[in-house]
Amino acid sequence: MTKRTSQILGHSVLILLSIVFFAPFLFMVSTSLKADQQVFSDHIQWIPHPIVWSNYPEALKFFPFLTYLRNTLILCAGNVIGTVLSAALPAYAFSRLKWKGRDVLFYTMIATIMLPSQVTLLPVFLLFRAIGWTGTFLPLIVPAFFGKAFSIFLLRQFFLGIPQELSDAARIDGCSEWGILWRIIMPLAKPAIATIALFSFMGTWTDFQGPLIYLHNEKLYTLAIGLNSFLGRHGGEWNLLMAASTVVTVPLIIIFFVAQKTFVEGIALTGRAN
């Protein structure tokens, strides 16, 4: 197969797949602009007639959008910072240090992910209640500062791919482990850090259960709860739900689009191409 043919094939596959991945999103936007009676129709209607732009302001008035947005951003900021800071240290210890008991603790950490959260929910809730944190953001932010196993695991795998020579050379130069972590390893792991930051952000942004469990004041509610409010007990405001979802999704799309550089090109090339 010539280079040109394989390129065309590659592109065709990509375009076809993109359509598949994009179609439901397109449907979301299309539904967001439909009038009540036309939300469901016998035949797929991609372009609404009439286009009801007013669904958007109406959707944003349905729940306190700006308040919920602010709350969600606070939670996301806290979680992202906490996750990144608290994942770096354990990941380093599990990958680039050698010490007795390391592997036992590592496997224990992996094991903690295996227990479904439904059964730890209640004891954890009672714990937070005992220290008086229910009704605040604290149960939703503070645990992030104590290391999320998912992020530690991922970062550890990345760290394991960085050659030992770099650490050894630094140690010979008298650098402390702390120094090696922050001055050598972390800069090389930018894509990995960006990844765990992204997953932490997305996880918090979409978290519905957590805020619902711990918040007792509607002024503290988040976007995920807000989106759910479109579903009433008997039927829902589908077009408004799709409008609100679009508003909530589009900024994330832009952020991801712009921040791609960090995932894909954010690695220092010194020390790699040797």
Next chain:
Amino acid sequence: MTKMQFLRLLCAALAIVPLAGCGDGRSTSDAGVVHLQVWSMWSGDEERSFEAVLAEYHKEHPGVVVDNLGAVTDEKSVRAIIAGAPPDLFTITDPSYLGTLAANNALEPLDGQFEAAGFKDQDFTPGALDECRYQGRLYAMPYLMDCIALLYNKDVFKDAGLDPNKPPRTYDELVEDCRKITRRDAEGRLTRIGLHPVEISPALLMSMFDGRFIDERGRITADDPNNIEGVTAYMRLMDAQGGYPAVQSFASGFGANTGAFNPFFHGDVGMLISGEWNAYTAFRYSPGTHYGVVALPYPGNHPNRAGLVWLADNPFCIPRGSKHAREAWEFLKWTQTPLAQKMLASTLHNVPNLRSELHDKDLIADPPFVAKSPKDVDPNSWRPLYGKFLALADSPTATGFPTMPVASMYAKELSNVYDSVGYGTKKPAEALAAIDVRVQREMDKYQ
């Protein structure tokens, strides 16, 4: 990054924490005003309707402010009760939880207050209070309820050659009408069916056949012969419109929140067993269509079931440990006044649980409407159909699922019966006998 930089970043991050430590928002009283904390299931527009009611209460009782927390799930309420920090008052989304909560002493009994307020059972919609009682004691007050009956599309009836003013009264008539309404396309796929299956819970169906779920001694009777008869008859109806799998495929897809997606509002289904809120939904999604509503059909061999409608309350409970049990009861007492009932019923489109309100002209009559433009739809045109539901609710046969500690599990087990019979896994008697054993085992734990 140096240690100093790291510590500085950490401090910056922790600075968010005080922001996060915004308190509970639950002050109980300031300067003589009592804050009553109520947790309710509603959100969005429905929540706003409820809050308008609360504002009205405050106008009439300036010393009390009712603070509402919406979007509350039953789990959240249960958790708060276990943690010893319940709200003062809360709604139960799934009425079948009432039995469990009552059996575990989580709720304040209200019999004393009920009598002292001068309430009598006859003042209430038939069956409304049964759902709030467990072993004879009252544990909740209803504030509006759902009433499920048989909705039918008159235009579809006409098209199928049926008399639009003669909806089916008996079960056999129902099956026949379904057969006549059902249509297929050239490739044999269903294009229209008689009865949409989505909200016909097995418990409702069994009730149509005078089935029983529990006997006087408190033993589970899932395999009561009438229950089995009901399920068998249901399959017969499904067969009349193409068989259970085909009907499920036709009617499926949108979970419990059918609303706009329900093919009933698009003329693809002739009849719907569903509740009064659909009077408003029908008006929203298909304002030009003609609908009617009638009581659930009764089987020829169970004529005592004539006039049956199926009920589901919105129970309001006072948990044990409520800090303002007295004020909570005063509020509940107020919800049983015509004004309170009317206010919420006309915006939530639910059925009042106060008997006198079932015939309130303000709720059911069509006030005069002047169209300002040809495209204007009368915003009150849902009321007459809604009013018919209210009239049907005033029926001595009206009933709901009995309260018991295992009601939630029982209802869920029953809801699986259709699938296991319809897809051929089990026969009705077999399926129900298995449920009987399992639920009885759970029930025994409560003796």
Next chain:
Amino acid sequence: MRRSERRAVLTGLMFVSPWLIGFLIFTLYPVIASGYLSFTDYRVLAPPRWVGMANYHSLVIDHDYFLPSLWDTIFMFLELPLSLIMGLALALLLDQKLRGIAVYRTLFYLPSIVPVVSSAVLWMWVLNPEHGLINSVLHSMHIPGPAWLASPAWAKPAMILMDLWGVGGGMVIYLAALQGVPTSLYEAADLDGANGWKKIRYVTIPSISPVIFFNLIMGVIGTFQYFTQTYIMTNGGPNNSTLFYAIYLYQNAFQYFRMGTACAMAWILFLITLVATFVVFKSSARWVYYEGETR
């Protein structure tokens, strides 16, 4: 312990302390509590009552719910190889410096950005047997479309399809990993005359094997805990064909007030997952290559 060994342990523990402290406070106690509760009849609103192995026993002989839920969940493992391969393939395709490639990457990650409640509704429409997107396309080609979520036979494949739509998450992780493959290795392979596929097989995959390993482990754990979409869309039906383990666990814990049974289910799941991941870990010695490992 020699002094240097002790120092190493101390350093290790210090670095691990954020996680370790959190583990001791937020995880260990709930884990032990749930273990204890699994041997009790705990109906949440009343104190627990010791019943020994009764919960475990009644689960293991339950042919109506527990065993089907286990089988339904194991079926979903069919998805794991598909999503691993798809995620990797997409990442490889999108790792190029072409114009507009950023658009493609965003498009494929899009499903992870769309809120779950909206994507559930979207997919219920896409899979609607009558008017949904997929069946409309099939009908226009005169192919009878299956009843998807309304069919006991097709409901699980439908959920796999929906899950594969979310493969962008894995793709992002692979993209990040691909950045760490030394260009020197590719240059050496070029010198040896290796073509595209050989380079992928002998350079790329071994280099990112630690991350493939990560996705595999998380995939195994995640498959056993599959919950949210099902809860919104099918809630276990039709005919218990999508009664996944986590759904039945949830029903026991919160709807049936049988927290003791739920905890027993959780611990059975925990043990199964432990065995499964242990197998993967052991096999990893043979195919996972760590360039920077301290052994």
